[in-house]
Amino acid sequence: MAELTLDPKTTALILIDLQHGIIALPVKPYSGPEVAERGSKLAAAFRAAGSTVAYVRVDMADILHLPADQQMRDPNAPPPPAIASQLAPESGYQEGDLLITKRQWGAFYDTGLDQQLRRRGIRTIVICGIATNIGVESTARAAFDMGYALVFVEDAMATISAEAHEFSIKGIFTRMGRVRSLNEVVAALGQ
Template identity: 30%
Template sequence: MTTIPRENTALIVVDMQRAFFDNDDSLGRSGIDVTPLRDAIPGTVRLVQDARAAGVPVIFTRYVYMPGMVDFGPVRGAKAAERIASNSLGAGTDEIELIPELEARPDEIVIDKSRPSAFYGTRLEPVLNGMGVRNVVICGVTTNICVESTARDAGQRDYGTYVVRDAVAEFTAERNHYALFGIAWSFGEVVDIAEIESAWELETAEAV
């Protein structure tokens, strides 16, 4: 059975923001149906509750672009031009906020980023080092972009890396499958919430 440490571990909750779950926000308005991503909400809520109960620190990430979208990078990818035109995930907009089910507590850290990996161009690594963290449990959206990019960077930095299959979501089942396959093949372990609850000696609960 997989051993998932409780000590020296942090939970990284990737990009559980309004824009990724509400078709009335910019991604939905640009023609990207975000409905499939809602599958990540129940498991992620449960996992955050578990981490708090176990005394495992929770770190949230948000995808946020600076005013004028100056850090968007090359105009490529799904609906890139439309997203720039609509100030998608722009600083100061309501849609960059975490969903109500997952509001960060005052003592929890929120890391803003403008690239898929939570490590790239952010203070995440110094924060983890300062906390004495050597293992990361990762959940959120989307599996094959921001979750996978963060897991790859964590694995390559020699963190024990665990991605939670029932607390992530992707636009298609195929993309979700191959992202988890790649993570398990080379960068970390893919686990279930129940495995974490068992390892952390928590009472297993039904998903919220």
């Protein structure tokens, strides 16, 4: 595996859906609170290096609902409480971080995220969050299509099953970018 080095000026950390209604879900191979805590550690390291930190949250009351054989949530159920869409404090969000609100799985469509990153000269995205094979993978696929270099923080993401997590990590992410641990990513920043 090649050594990872990151230029803090052209690298952004994107944290996906570390909000109350998501980190409370039963996810694997790491728990939601573990992922949020690791995301917070990454954010602190990226801020210290002078990098861009972006938190993405999904508006759970306004998420896109299209016909599907297996709905993510009953479309006739009352909307979740507003707090479900708010970032969890343990995720480490701070004033000055970018805050992006999405209404579908991926963080790029109709959110202004690409414009915010390009204005800052970002060429590499380090990504983590919940769920590995949903919000993280959808965001990564769009970023890959737009020409961003990608780094995936394997121990700072989780999803509905360890098998689904492993499939995205080994079957998809290794073909789109580099998969590393939190410690390897922090070391690559020179922190």
